Every structure is written in structure tokens, then in C-alpha cells.
Amino acid sequence: MSQIPTIKQVRAYTLQGGGADYHDQADGHWIDDHIATPMAKYPEYRQSRRSFGINVLGTLVVEIEDSAGNVGFAVTTGGEPAAYIVEKHLARFLEGAKVTDIERIWDQMYWSTLYYGRKGIVINTISGVDLALWDLLGKVRGEPVHQLLGGAVRDELQFYATGARPDLAQKMGFIGGKMPLHHGPAEGEEGLRRNLEELATMRERVGPDFWLMLDCWMSLDLNYATRLAQGAKEYCLKWIEEALPPDDYWGYAALKKNVPTGMLVTTGEHEATRWGFRQLLEMGCCDIIQPDVGWCGGITELLKISALADAHQALVIPHGSSVYSYHFVATRHNSPFAEFLMMAPKADEVVPMFHPQLLGEPVPVQGRMRLSALDKPGFGVELNPVCELHRPYTH
Numbered sequence: 306m307s308q309i310p311t312i313k314q315v316r317a318y319t320l321q322g323g324g325a326d327y328h329d330q331a332d333g334h335w336i337d338d339h340i341a342t343p344m345a346k347y348p349e350y351r352q353s354r355r356s357f358g359i360n361v362l363g364t365l366v367v368e369i370e371d372s373a374g375n376v377g378f379a380v381t382t383g384g385e386p387a388a389y390i391v392e393k394h395l396a397r398f399l400e401g402a403k404v405t406d407i408e409r410i411w412d413q414m415y416w417s418t419l420y421y422g423r424k425g426i427v428i429n430t431i432s433g434v435d436l437a438l439w440d441l442l443g444k445v446r447g448e449p450v451h452q453l454l455g456g457a458v459r460d461e462l463q464f465y466a467t468g469a470r471p472d473l474a475q476k477m478g479f480i481g482g483k484m485p486l487h488h489g490p491a492e493g494e495e496g497l498r499r500n501l502e503e504l505a506t507m508r509e510r511v512g513p514d515f516w517l518m519l520d521c522w523m524s525l526d527l528n529y530a531t532r533l534a535q536g537a538k539e540y541c542l543k544w545i546e547e548a549l550p551p552d553d554y555w556g557y558a559a560l561k562k563n564v565p566t567g568m569l570v571t572t573g574e575h576e577a578t579r580w581g582f583r584q585l586l587e588m589g590c591c592d593i594i595q596p597d598v599g600w601c602g603g604i605t606e607l608l609k610i611s612a613l614a615d616a617h618q619a620l621v622i623p624h625g626s627s628v629y630s631y632h633f634v635a636t637r638h639n640s641p642f643a644e645f646l647m648m649a650p651k652a653d654e655v656v657p658m659f660h661p662q663l664l665g666e667p668v669p670v671q672g673r674m675r676l677s678a679l680d681k682p683g684f685g686v687e688l689n690p691v692c693e694l695h696r697p698y699t700h
């Protein structure tokens with residue numbers, strides 16, 4: 306057997322601009338247009354998520370180089386604080402290790418950061434390192450990540466679209482459309498009426514059979530979420546997403562009992578690790594969990610989360626995250642479809658989710674993606690050289 310390369314150097318960079326929903330989008334983009342948020346109770350922070358700092362962190366880029374000159378990389382949220390954690394803390398667990406030591410490295414990253422980590426930015430950072438390790442291993446082996454995960458269980462992925470225009474997504478071949486909720490409890494009865502009107506208008510446009518979902522981005526309370534779900538029954542809402550703050554497991558368990566029969570409760574994009582998802586699953590909080598592979602602990606942890614969900618008969622439909630989730634979804638029976646986040650400002654065309662950061666990022670065609678689009682080594686993407694990388698710390 307040929308010798309397994311060892312990890313020579315770990316480098317952490319930051320990058321501003323573009324890059325999915327927590328990054329810098331220009332004025333007029335649907336993703337930052339009066340979306341209901343937990344900050345909407347303050348009128349001055351209601352119109353735009355950038356106003357309260359959704360883009361402050363920017364992107365973390367992790368690069369891992371091995372002794373044979375292969376370089377794996379990944380992008381996630383976390384920016385400069387995450388770069389500090391990689392360089393000053395996590396790099397020690399990688400340098401000198403074999404490129405196959407992924408499980409041991411994850412374990413050491415998690416337990417060594419426990420005293421200041423567990424969730425949020427630290428787990429985003431660990432996720433970025435883990436994804437870069439899987440990318441590197443794929444490049445060393447000359448195989449796509451889905452093959453390293455045990456192989457695909459289907460030849461084609463099917464997508465629903467998240468964006469302001471499910472009616473256009475329907476024409477583009479997606480199986481459903483998830484709209485952002487625009488008004489939270491602070492906008493009172495008038496806001497609730499407008500939320501339901503928007504849903505009614507969209508149902509009218511897409512006809513009776515197309516899936517319609519509402520993404521509430523943690524903005525509601527149990528009473529409001531229950532009333533919204535009950536009002537939305539008439540318009541056959543397929544699921545109500547992230548209605549409550551992620552820590553309100555008790556609220557989710559109650560909401561799941563309160564929603565009309567057949568309507569699904571989904572959540573989990575801001576949840577992390579097997580322990581967080583265990584809480585959601587054991588308390589009966591939702592029907593579908595939506596881990597983001599760049600935030601929940603990476604692929605290594607998502608495998609564990611997914612097995613746990615399967616045993617609870619819950620589906621795993623990862624949040625956004627492009628190629629990092631496509632390679633995973635292709636390999637799991639309990640992930641029968643995937644999300645595509647419409648990053649075109651008017652949600653009127655399919656554009657790569659992480660544009661301009663990645664080169665070679667595949668996108669759905671007619672709401673579908675052939676497995677052959679994911680056949681390159683690693684995650685099959687490259688960093689776009691036009692993006693300016695900044696390395697704020699070294700070790």
C-alpha cells in the first residue's frame with residue numbers, strides 16, 4: 306500500500322463579499338428585505354439583517370496542505386475570530402497527523418474547545434476544518450467525497466428552492482418553494498394578516514400541488530407560530546421552518562402538537578452536534594432536521610446526527626451549503642431531497658450559491674442534479690483566484 310501523506314500545514318484566511326446568506330449582499334437583495342427576525346422587535350433593526358450585523362463575521366477559508374503537495378480547502382462562516390481559533394488552537398491537532406485521521410482530529414478539536422465552544426462560532430470553525438480534511442482526503446484518493454462516505458444511494462438529486470419567488474422556482478423545475486416570512490410578532494395583527502396574504506397570493510400563482518413552505522428564521526413565539534400555522538392550513542403550507550429560537554426545545558415540542566394535521570415542523574440550521582440534535586429528536590420537536598454542514602460540526606458530525614435522525618424516523622434535509630451538503634445528501638436514504646438557496650437578487654435565476662468564492666460549483670438544472678456533476682475529487686470545487694484572501698494570524 307502506498308504511504309499515507311501527513312498534514313504539513315494548516316492555514317486560515319478570511320474573505321469578504323458574496324457567499325450565501327450570512328455575507329455581504331447588496332441593497333435590494335430579497336434575502337435582506339424586511340425578513341422577520343428576533344431583532345425585528347427593534348424598529349431600527351427591522352428592515353435589514355445587515356443593520357444588526359448579519360455580515361460582520363464574513364467567510365473563513367481553511368486550507369490544509371499535505372506532505373505530497375495536495376491541498377484541501379473549505380469555506381464557511383466565521384471570519385477573523387474563526388481564523389484565530391484555527392491558527393492558534395486547532396492547527397496543533399492536524400499538523401503531523403495522517404490525512405486519514407479525521408475522526409481523531411474531530412474528537413480532539415471538539416473536546417479541547419469544550420470550555421469555550423459547544424455551539425456557534427467554535428463549531429462553525431471545527432466544521433470548516435473538517436470539510437477541508439474531507440476535501441483533502443478526496444484529493445489524495447482521487448475520489449469524490451460522496452464515494453468516501455460509502456457511495457451514493459441515488460443517481461440524481463432533487464431540489465426545492467428557497468427564495469422570494471416560489472412561482473418562478475416552479476417554472477425552473479424545483480419541487481417546491483420556501484419563502485421568507487416578512488413580519489414578526491412586533492408587527493401585530495396587521496403583520497400576521499400580511500404574512501397570510503403573501504402565502505395566499507403565492508398559492509394562487511403556483512396551483513394546489515406545488516410545495517410551499519415558510520422560513521421564520523427564529524422570529525416567532527409559540528402563540529404567534531401556532532396562529533400562523535393554523536391560518537396557513539387553508540393554503541396547504543407544507544412546513545413551518547425555524548419558527549422559534551433554537552434553544553426553545555419546549556416551544557418546538559408544543560408547536561409540533563399545535564400545527565394542523567399534515568403540516569410539518571422543521572428546524573435545526575442553527576443547531577449543532579449530535580447532542581443538540583439529540584435534544585430536538587428526543588423531545589419530538591420536529592419532523593425534519595436541517596443541519597448546516599458548515600455549522601453543525603462538518604461531515605464527520607453530520608454522519609452521526611443523520612444516523613440518530615434515522616432512528617427517530619426524521620428526515621435530514623441540510624440547510625443550504627451547496628457542494629458540502631450535496632455530497633452528503635447523495636449518500637443517505639433519509640435525505641431524499643436537498644435545498645437550493647436562490648442567491649440571485651430577485652430570485653429569478655439559478656446562480657451558484659457561493660458565488661464568487663468557488664469555481665466549478667454545480668447548480669441544479671430543471672431542479673435536479675445528476676450525480677456525475679459531483680464526480681470530481683474532494684468536493685470538486687476550487688477557490689476563485691479573483692477573491693482576495695487575507696491571513697490575519699499565523700502560528
Ligand SMILES: C[C@H](O)[C@H](O)CC(=O)C(=O)O
Binds near residue numbers: 326336644
Ligand atoms: C431565507 C432565510 O431567512 C435564511 O436566510 C435562509 C434560510 O434560513 C434557509 O435557507 O433555510
Ligand SMILES: [Mg+2]
Binds near residue numbers: 547
Ligand atoms: Mg431556514
